[in-house]
Amino acid sequence: ATADSGAPTIFDKIINKEIPSSIVYEDEKVLAFRDINPQAPVHVLVIPKVRDGLTELAKAEARHGEILGQLLYAARIVAEKEGILDGFRVVINSGPSACQSVYHLHLHVLGGRQMNWPPG
Ligand code: 5GP
Numbered sequence: 001a002t003a004d005s006g007a008p009t010i011f012d013k014i015i016n017k018e019i020p021s022s023i024v025y026e027d028e029k030v031l032a033f034r035d036i037n038p039q040a041p042v043h044v045l046v047i048p049k050v051r052d053g054l055t056e057l058a059k060a061e062a063r064h065g066e067i068l069g070q071l072l073y074a075a076r077i078v079a080e081k082e083g084i085l086d087g088f089r090v091v092i093n094s095g096p097s098a099c100q101s102v103y104h105l106h107l108h109v110l111g112g113r114q115m116n117w118p119p120g
Contacts, residue, residue, distance in 0.1 A: 006055035011104040015049050024081060029067060030074040032109070041112030042082045046074050047104060054105035057094040075109045084111030091119070 013019045014033060021033035024044050035043040048067050053059055060068065072090070079088045088111035093100040 004051055004053050004055075005059070006051070006103045009102050009104045011047055011102060011106070012051075015047070025074060025078050027074070029070050032074055032078045035108070039108075040110040040115070042084050042088070042110065044078045044082065044109040046071050046078060046107040046109060051104050055103040056100055057092050057105060060105075071105075071107055075107050078109045079111065082109075082111065087111060087115070089115045 010019070014021045015031055021036075023031065023033045025032040025046075029049055030046060031049055032044050032046045035045050048054060048071060052064070052067070053061070054064060054067070075090045076085075079085050082088075088109060091108040091110065092105070093108075
């Protein structure tokens with residue numbers, strides 16, 4: 001195992017089911033659950049069950065390619081389950097100036113309303 005630079009986050013407790021969450025999709029590698037503070041009618045977070053150094057996208061290395069692909073595909077599965085395949089947004093905030101608040105890589109899957117661009 002490779003050293004993980006960051007401290008544990010609230011998402012570890014969600015993964016370990018120590019705190020409840022509304023799970024939308026789960027497989028061996030990926031967990032998707034509803035954001036506690038939704039910014040759209042559908043707002044789901046997609047995370048790797050093992051962080052493996054991915055505190056933020058900025059820390060990604062070539063070895064993370066497989067899990068990054070699995071996360072993106074899981075976002076598509078979530079969009080289908082939630083009935084928003086006709087229009088949805090996937091967001092990754094990386095770092096303080098992008099307003100990242102939880103340092104365990106996560107994709108936001110947003111939809112169910114008109115999404116505006118640019119996001120601001
Ligand atoms: P970030 O700002 O890091 O991109 O997004 C972190 C997201 O995690 C926020 O949208 C926030 O609402 C969500 N969040 C933080 N704590 C919890 C929690 O305990 N449960 C759930 N379901 N979402 C959380």
